[in-house]
Amino acid sequence: MSPSAAGALERAREAMARLVVDVPDFPSPGVVFKDVTPLLADHEALTAGVAALAEAGRDDDGATTVDAVVGMEARGFLLAAPVALALGASLVPVRKAGKLPRATHAVSYSLEYGEATLEIHTDALAPGSRVLLVDDVLATGGTLRATRELVEACGAEVAAVAMLMELTFLPGREALGEVPLTCLTSV
Numbered sequence: 001m002s003p004s005a006a007g008a009l010e011r012a013r014e015a016m017a018r019l020v021v022d023v024p025d026f027p028s029p030g031v032v033f034k035d036v037t038p039l040l041a042d043h044e045a046l047t048a049g050v051a052a053l054a055e056a057g058r059d060d061d062g063a064t065t066v067d068a069v070v071g072m073e074a075r076g077f078l079l080a081a082p083v084a085l086a087l088g089a090s091l092v093p094v095r096k097a098g099k100l101p102r103a104t105h106a107v108s109y110s111l112e113y114g115e116a117t118l119e120i121h122t123d124a125l126a127p128g129s130r131v132l133l134v135d136d137v138l139a140t141g142g143t144l145r146a147t148r149e150l151v152e153a154c155g156a157e158v159a160a161v162a163m164l165m166e167l168t169f170l171p172g173r174e175a176l177g178e179v180p181l182t183c184l185t186s187v
């Protein structure tokens with residue numbers, strides 16, 4: 001890792017420890033919700049977080065290794081867009097059911113506090129393209145597993161995954177198998 005990437009990671013970790021707020025019993029009893037909105041509101045924290053996430057889509061020489069960045073609705077969009085710009089890659093949204101206007105692939109899944117369906121436009125990713133998935137929180141891995149299925153339904157490949165935060169008391173990481181996973185912090 002380059003000195004500037006290591007610096008961004010250190011600044012992002014410090015910012016997350018300071019700015020991510022635990023909200024007990026939201027959106028349902030027993031869930032401790034990780035609210036990243038104060039981090040998004042802090043320019044330096046967001047800059048460092050985006051730089052650190054983007055490293056997951058670069059090689060050791062700093063060259064971009066992915067064709068597209070996929071963000072999962074809704075918080076994933078906020079991070080995936082600047083990461084895609086930083087990498088010079090395409091931005092592709094994976095949306096909750098009924099939001100995309102053209103033909104879609106769809107996958108239903110469970111997450112820490114409910115169930116949902118995610119969709120991707122069938123032509124959103126070129127077959128064979130390499131994709132970086134970006135989101136804020138990895139919890140049960142339901143969102144990640146569903147998104148991976150959607151990417152693969154397009155004939156593309158998940159090359160790497162980058163998250164701000166991993167909840168290690170949940171088995172989210174198992175959704176990935178061998179795919180490289182970058183989580184800036186673990187709780």
Ligand SMILES: O=P(O)(O)OC[C@H]1O[C@H](OP(=O)(O)OP(=O)(O)O)[C@H](O)[C@@H]1O
Pocket residue numbers: 072073074075076110111112113135136137138139140141142143144172
């Ligand atoms: O690992 P999992 O158990 O699937 O949980 C992680 C997902 O949950 C949150 O999204 P949510 O579906 O709450 O949507 P939002 O971003 O629209 O708030 C979070 O942003 C991840 O996408």
Ligand SMILES: Nc1ncnc2[nH]cnc12
Pocket residue numbers: 031032033034035111112113137139140
């Ligand atoms: N505890 C949590 N906080 C924020 N986002 C989440 N997504 C799933 N579980 C979550």
